[in-house]
Amino acid sequence: MQPAIILVSDEHTAFLLDEFGRYARDYDLHTATSCKGALEVTRTIRDAGGQVALFVTDTELPDAHVLEAFHAWRTVVPTARRIIAAHWEHFLERAPALRPGMAKGKYDAYLLMPRGVRDEEFHGAVTELLSDWGSTVAKPEVESVRIVAPAPTALTLAIRDYADRMGMPSGFYTPDTEIGREAVLECATPGEPAYPIVSTPGRPSFVATSVRDVAISMYGAPGDVKVEGLVDLAIVGAGPAGLAAAVYGASEGLTTVVLESEAIGGQAGTSSMIRNYLGFPRGISGMRLAQRARNQALRFGTQFYTGWDVESLETRPDGTHLLSTGGGSVEARSVIVATGVAYRKLGIQAIEDLVGLGVFYGSAMTAAREMEGYDVVVVGGGNSAGQAAIHLARFADSVTIMVRRASLAETMSQYLIGEIAYNPRITVQPCSEVADGGGEGRLEWLDVRDTTTGAVTRREAHGLFLLLGAEPNCDWLPPSVARDRRGFVLTGRDIPTDLWSHHLPPESLATTLSGVFAVGDIRAGSMKRVAAATGEGSSVVPLVHTYLAPTT
Template sequence: MSKPAILTVDDDPMVSAAITRDLRERYGKDYRVLGATSGAEALSVLDRLALRDQPVALIVTDQRMPVMTGIEFLERAQPQAPTAKQLLLTAYADTDAAIRAINDVGLDHYLLKPWDPPEERLYPVVDDLLEDWRRAHPSPTSDLRVVGHRWSESAHATKTFLARNHVPYRWVDIEEGEEGERLRQAAGASVEDLPLVLVPDGATLRCPSSMELADGLGLRTRAEQPLYDVCIVGGGPAGLASAVYAASEGLQTVIVEREAPGGQAGQSAAIENYLGFPRGLSGSDLTQRAVAQVVRFGAEMVVARDVTGLEQRGPVRAVLLDGQGEIEARSVIVTTGVSYRRLGAAEVDEFTGRGVYYGATASEAIQVAGEEVFLIGAANSAGQAALNLSRHAAHVTVLVRGSDIRSSMSQYLVDRILAAENITVRHRTEVVSARGDGHLESLTLRDRDSGEFEEVATSWLFVFIGAVPRTEWLGELVARDDKGFVLTGPEMLHAVDGAWTQPRGPFALETSLPGVFAAGDVRLDSMKRVASAVGEGAMAVHFVHRYLATI
């Protein structure tokens, strides 16, 4: 594949030459840097690149240009370079227009002119944008291949595990074309062995479990130290924040995640209300940045291991793992978050992984191109998923049990959903059953007010309802409410008589078992937002330090 392009646009020839020169010096080895001195010329360049099937990674344009402003150019350029990152060069007086462009044309970043010195003002911004683009467009030569059936629950689980662990792969459908069948026969595999995971320079994996996938890909699945200062259970935003702060402050830290880092937030197509990111960022991007920090500070990360129990061994807490193994630590932070609640209708759940999906990774939106999609849920996660799916689907119908989506979803999402031409919100509506031959083909809906039933044709249902905490493994040692949410601090004292037996009072995020803390969505009365989970994860480390000083 030819090198991806970086296109610069500025009507001043000297400025155009300068920005092109600076970008070429830094990125010319890996990118083809092209310059244009007008919006019209730049659109012609994009036409030529499209004809050559050459990808465009980044467009850098000045705002103040005659005939066509930078924002107007970016709007016209989107059909020709829909995946390109967009950087607007602007004067201070134009910052309001640049901020509006974040919503209007999906602007990724704006930069005040001049950009000198580029090492301080230009390159860090461009580095981030290009890194985001590379992650979304990995080199096909490095991809592993997954061979399987489109409507296979195990294939869906495999693809989800790879996507959430940021492992690039190429999907080969056994029923489309000859490649899939050829690869199956070459591997000497039966249909029951599907999906196959063909690892470059590695063994062929046959219908692998998450543990087998992780081992086959070289991911860490076992802890290395006999004793840690803190063991963090759960790799969502709260757990990752705890790991960053604990490891950076010198605590011997290990984090255990049963699936992949990021939790529910890691699956979000866009987190737009997180402080410091006016354009928003994807859950995948936030997770990758956080994992890089965790590794940088020396914390261990163990993936694909489910936690099955907790034991008190004097001053040590033992976290028991599925299969074999355990991790001993002087303190534990529980950040296991919540799972989406199942619909409970057998006729629906039998299609799980074959048309019915609980949650959705951002990458799954491409699979629904041109199709009718249904989605259940009224929280922010459902709203973000609906917007992401609507970029590819012919139509998205959001089913809401309540009478007003505004009561549970942030206003900025409500406004965008109601304005979208291919999204319909149906209130007071629920799914009662499903039909299909091998995969989902139709749903039966019920109007909760009239009681009337309606059958709709679809192969896609995404479910974002309820919040079920992952706390059964805590057993009798840690007090929880009747729904399984962990009680902490003063709330725990008021809720359960005799739950706390220490002479000192419990720390704010401490559970009924001294030295075990809880943060994020798993904790009773938590805010259920990414920012609050990150804050609680960091705060838990403060209390870990105070606890360790007492033993």
């Protein structure tokens, strides 16, 4: 059974069916003339084990307001994407009343119904939403990564999450399946088989001991790739700031190398949907944004090496820099530090012991699909926590956002607060913190402390997603790079005056080490937003050019 697209209109059903004919090969097209009729079709598909990928509805239905209809359909299939296709006679007239609902997440796009053949603006929006649905909900048709193990573990989930962040669909198999048996035979060694066994494109199966093993298998390690001589620019970190610096640096003629220890995209790459990034009116997932930026940088000649942490930065007497990793080193005339931040640990050992077994740091896109039918908790009050909660609500029975503050207003964007308030599956629990947790082999319960009274209550929870704020990733930097008391890199006028050269402050994104710059979340005082990080990544390149100018 193919995924379904349901077209709903009292007047224009036949027209919509004709317009969506191009999707008939890959989707089952269904029609209805009312909210009730579409609800019956949806339940029939669900009860037969099928999936609904997309609802497309006219602006008015005979038996319900269109936003009420979306709510009814969403209770049956919360993962489907939702479009209003307005007839051209009513597009402008009805837009003011309907568009506010889009801001609250009631539907995904308000589009003008096609007026002729090959309306690619309309169909571009449709395929964009179908692609988003396919990457986050549907079982992949082609698996780039296959993992074999007797049962899911923290490592298998981490590998799948890494693959998702790299835009590589994955599948999990037990050893008693046909695919599992083939993988076990391919990795046969004396004694009991070791797991997990991982297969990646064009390479033999192997036993993975870490996510880094998989990264190296996919892309090779820095030591496997010959970096020809001294490069103009080495960027440490491939989050939004590092990717922007790579695009602008390479496009302006600098030989550019990017070193990333994990997945391209950094913390932003785990975001299920970024809705307030300029130029993407329907939003874009962090993974897609990162992969597009990576491809853009590759087009200009950037070299990417993933799988190794940068262990040290050494500056030589001639001013060049040596970046050392476990797999090799890179020599560069200038360095941009864009390593971002990591989520702060909760610090409760019982919880830490269950990481990967119901407990996750970050939004863990893969884990979200495993939460179907469960009650889950998201701890954190920032935008990442809000985005994670909205994504989890597509799968989980209930999502509780737990924050120590009295509300989300101080830390979260208003558009997310509005969308959360509308979603009946999401509850905000203020003035609360996790005190303990446990279960038999995986998370089953949490103890929650009221921060105002100190009272502790126990609740069921099969998923805990921790998005607790920022800790810098820059322990590898030498002491000559000044940092604030929290460990974030100081730049520009934030650097103490006694460290200025000739009584002049460094450039705005320059550090205390000549030729080394810092951008994005790792920089002290930075705004923790994707757009701000990309802005800094692009703004730093002219400073790099100025620094290199005397020797070019």
